[in-house]
Amino acid sequence: MKRFLSIFLVLCLLLSVVGCNKPTEPATGGDTPAPAETPATETPEVSDVIPYDGNGKVAIVTNTLSQNEEEYRSAQQMVDKYGEEKILHVLWPDNFMAEQEQMVSIVSKIASDPEVKALIINQAVPGTNAAVDKLLENRDDIFIVYCTPQENPPDVSSRADLILQPDELKMGDNIPVQAQKLGAKTFVHYSFPRHMSQVLLSTRRELMKAKCAELGIEFVDATAPDPTGDSGVTGAQQFILEDVPKMVAQYGKDTAFFSTNCSMQIPLIKACVDEGAIYPQPCCPSPYHGFPTALGIESGDYSENSLQHVIDETTRILDEKGVLGRFSTWPVPVAMMGTVASTEYAIKWMAGEIADKDTLDIKVLEECMAEYAGVSVVTSPYAETANGDTVTYDNYRLIIMDFLTYGE
Known part of the structure; x- marks a missing residue:
């Protein structure tokens, strides 16, 4: 998990804020505002849901529907595919910048479930590191994924096992x-x-x-x-x-x-x-x-x-x-691809198809992305250079794609 990296370089990230089954309510505090006029989605047939195999649960934390619908819907796709016994969908508070304590409480509640073996956070908004630090005080067995993190990359890389974001x-x-x-x-x-x-x-x-x-x-x-x-x-x-x-x-x-x-x-x-x-x-x-x-x-x-x-x-x-x-x-929707691909990767790890939690299998990861995207997807590691020295973070994967121009 590379928890002991300490690199004093400052580069922070992006992106402010961001269906069928109801997501888990955030722990403690007020209610998440209900989304208005959301498009209807079909409930999957029972035969479409992959039965729970007992290998563990994946918790997916996303922004609310009003903040980013793609992130929300991507988690719901995983719930639809694997069922609520396998996938736990939880929401960040809408105004996360003012609800840092609630974020800590949300992640702590997830960590209290011993069956949760993977945590995917999309987006990893400001305050995610503090919430994950609380989790790491008691558990180091959870596979942690950050999508589009907004905190210092070296700090992010020292906490998460996998980080995904567009380049x-x-x-x-x-x-x-x-x-x-x-x-x-x-x-x-x-x-x-x-x-x-x-x-x-x-x-x-x-x-x-x-x-x-x-x-x-x-x-x-x-x-x-x-x-x-x-x-x-x-x-x-x-x-x-x-x-x-x-x-x-x-x-x-x-x-x-x-x-x-x-x-x-x-x-x-x-x-x-x-x-x-x-x-x-x-x-x-x-x-x-x-x-x-x-x-x-x-x-x-x-x-x-x-x-x-x-x-x-x-x-x-x-x-x-x-x-x-x-x-x-x-x-393709890169935010949705991040949730889906990292969930599929985590499930493979929980099933024993990937042996080492702390060393990424990039080939398997890119195959998970390509399966979703329908095209080949190649990632590259994030690197920082200071005073002539370059530090590369192999668990921090950057994604770039060609453009779809409407009309061509």
Whole structure:
């Protein structure tokens, strides 16, 4: 578990916040707000559920449906597949930044169940390390997975057995290049101080600025309200809806927009469609992330057929709106892939198919990802360089994919 690494390097990460069976309520404290108008999903047939084999349980902690539907739905897919005896789905509090004690309580309650042998956290929001530290005081036998962590990578790597996230720094180059391919002459980057205090996100922004300068694209650094602040998610979304038209009026339709926040993607997509602007990628790359709700598409049960339906309908609607060829994303929902692939890996480990908890079997991991994605998936280890020395974290796996451009 590499618990004794102590590397004084500072790089933090990303992503603010983010079906059929009801998730377990968070331990202690208030109720999680009920999601409104969620798309219906079908309850699986009994024959579709893999019987509990007694090897142990997997606990999956996700954000609420209102914060990130993909993370929530990916956990529910695992519940549907393996049953509630095998998979325990638990929710972070909606306003996790103000509920750190509740996060500790949630993880402690999970650890108190001796049958839980794996813990998957998607997203590993700020405060996850403190919650996991409490778990590690009493148990060191749990296989711990962080997806899209937002705390210092060396600290994260010393606690989790597996970390998964998109390669944010590589995106610093890839997203402006994609924006230029879509016709962008200006690039607007929406974020807020909490995200920009995370060095990995601020570093990605600097890489975007440098790449835009190299490509001859004007870079606009725009500050939006923090959805966890006083204005809440609604206020942040309303800001985007009102600000994008102003930006387009100032810089023209050949303006690409990017936001670091999940809850801003729906209004950002809608505003870009309405204004005829450019949208190279959601913060969490996926055909599901923002597109269905913004365009009025039924997401279905998030199966392979549903994914293709969402892609086809997105293409059709963007064509009708006259903006085909100006929107893109990744071909599969990377947030969902993180939950599904790490759950399947953990189940293989619990069944004895993977012998060593502390040494990843990268081949098996990538096979789990490829089975979900339907395409080959290759990961690379996270590395930091300081004073000429490079430290590589083999349990911290970075993911990058080619773009799906609607209309190509």
